[in-house]
Amino acid sequence: MKRIPACLWSWYRGGTFRGFQRQAEGPTVQEVLERALREAGVASGGVMPAGRTDRGVHARMQVVSLRLQPGDSAEALAARLPARLPPELGLCVARRPHPSFHSQWSAAGKTYRYRVQLAGKVAPEWLPYVLEVAREPRLAPYDIAPGRLAELLGMAVGQRDFSAFHESSSPRKPRTLESATVKELGGGLFELILRGDAFARYQVRYLVGSALLTAAGGLPEERWRAALESGEAIPGLKAAAAGLVLWEVRYPPELDPFTPAERAAPPGLPEGPPFLGAPEG
Template identity: 30%
Template sequence: MRIALGLQYEGSNFFGWQAQPHGNTVQNVFELALGHFAQVPLSTIVAGRTDRGVHALGQVVHFDTQLDRAESSWVRGVNAFLPPSIAVQWAKLVPPTFHARFTAFERVYFYVLYVHSVRSPMLAKRAGWVHKALDTDMMREAARHLIGEHDFSSFRSSNCQAKTPIKHLYAIDIVEDGLFVHFRFRANAFLYRMVRNIMGCLVSVGWHKHPAYWVAEVLATRDRRRAAPTFMPDGLYLLQVRYPDDFDVPLSNSRCFPFCTGIEL
């Protein structure tokens, strides 16, 4: 049988999702807990391999097993072996045609940015920070140049393993909320560090280092060297992964996260 699980994790102390020999990744820790509960090793497939320091409110994994357990038992049992920074939110028996990565048709990332002359230790590793005001109207104008299906090589990390740099970016929403600026990125899929590289360019435009049309020029070059430096991971969250309705996969309960209040989901 195939089981899908929804995960949340605070990623600041992990070296991203993907398993590594040193063991300090979300996948390493999660699969160890999963194996303790199941009493047999189980390998998982994930919807999106988040980068080092990136968080998740709506990560989805699946695995195959012969163990017959109630859905609620997978939640409580695996959580009993997980550290406070990772928690299973839901479990669901899914058909063998479900695939956490390949049947997903949309990923949604959220970035929360704190704008203030002085950093806040209360937001450390939970929100990005810039020390001076941003021109969000210019940032929205710049973002419009990225909407649609494009070759996003200019925003692709050099060690990205994706088979193609062509992705369809559905929307970038930018909302001001007091001292915060909220960003929501919706796409069919994302390249490695794509959101953080776009964030670097948007912040540069917001500080008037470049005009809004510069982002279109960067996109057209397909050259990572032409873009701004990669932005910090601290405020980046994998918010939701969407699947066809036939699978009836729950969406993340993002309203439990206070920073999401600035954007209608």
């Protein structure tokens, strides 16, 4: 008998993990999740995520594909898995998807949110989840205007070669940044929302860090523009992982395993940082 396809919407706080992908030196999200699945009676070959996240990066919505034994179901798994997960990793929804669904290859796009403290003191509950510019050596001497930051990120919107802003291990090809906005959360805390069709390794962190550096005057605007227009290498800044959240993975409506209501109010998602905010639209 064939195994049953299933997909999970999981969340995690990345501070205790060495990224998503299993590796020799753990713990990783994949390692911990697959161990919990085995304890819950899932004898599969492993999980396939919508994409990897790096060490320290958080996820409000990470989607993984897996296979269940005949006679099992996603609904039954959802009832027995959460008790086997640590406090830093949880489950929102488990579902049997469309037969053609694949967590990674079916994805139509992703949204990331990055939290940065531009002024004032970081609230205690946000300390593990933000970049504080006053503590970043290349940013600390400068004042960064939110409007200027929004202007620079707006220049990055469109289809282009983002190779100046990602690791060479990712293929060099056109990618589309559909939107980039800056939202004030209060108390000097801001949220940068980046929506695109695909992102290369470290792309969000280099875009955010280099935009901050340019807004601070530490990188000339002409270098920023050249990097965007031609892929010219720049002495950019990779923003700290702690501020980054994989916010949402989007799928074509005919393949999306999750309802609009679930996307608007994810069941089982913890309240408080780093997952606050209205759903991406």
